[in-house]
Amino acid sequence: MKIATWNVNSLSVRLPQVLDWLAAQAASGTGAMDVLALQELKMSDDKFPHAAFAEAGYQAQWFGQKTYNGVALISRSEGAAVVKNIPGFTDEMSRVIAATYPDGMGGTVRVIGAYFPNGQAPDSDKFVYKMRWLSALREWVHSEMAAHPQLVLTGDFNITFDDLDVWDPVGLKGTIHCTDEERAHLRGLIELGLTDSFRLFEQPEKSYSWWDYRDFGFRRNRGLRIDHVLVTSALKIRATACGVDKVPRKNERPSDHAPVVLTLS
């Protein structure tokens, strides 16, 4: 089973790349993508290209928003018990979508796809919102884990775990995505019993999932690892691989993020 996350930075612009990537995955040795979490659709629900995904053989659940944010789950099986945004947390922004899928072994996997707030700057109102959002997320994920032993929390977290996730940890110390406060929240999610599946496996040095469009960020590998796939212990023992697929970042007109793929036995 394969589960992935990809911040596409406008699905209108990136749809052909997403369809190409899904086809390439299906043709690869590891097999077709079972669930792909997308972030930053930047489109209202009525603009979501469900017919294009259906034609390619995929179901979709989506939670759009005009101009900003917007999340979706693209899957081969139909998602059940769909939840949009964090229950009980009033939010104008479309940032979370969750659904339950067959795990291929007679059980189910709960997948939560999320676009975490950016936070802009540590002294901004947006940072305050990010902290509030993170607290609400943790409480909800805690209850979701109780109901779903096999759970994946994935998406664009907009937080690095540590210096290993940062191209310039000295220069970027204390800046957005790298603050102690954000990292404490990320550790709070881990303390619920989740594991960063990426670090279960040997990785190339300086592995990142996002690179600034400016100043040849990708070419110089000036990036951050802010897109994550966290798994519960029941899935940790089934994880066989996790990695960043940098290939789509080399496309013409790429997203600034690359997909991260988790493979389960």
Place this chain on the structure above:
DNA sequence: ATGACTAAACCTTTTAGA
């Protein structure tokens, strides 16, 4: 350099991203 790109919108300028 409140810069550099990219995307969307009330679009030749602003807002946001990270």
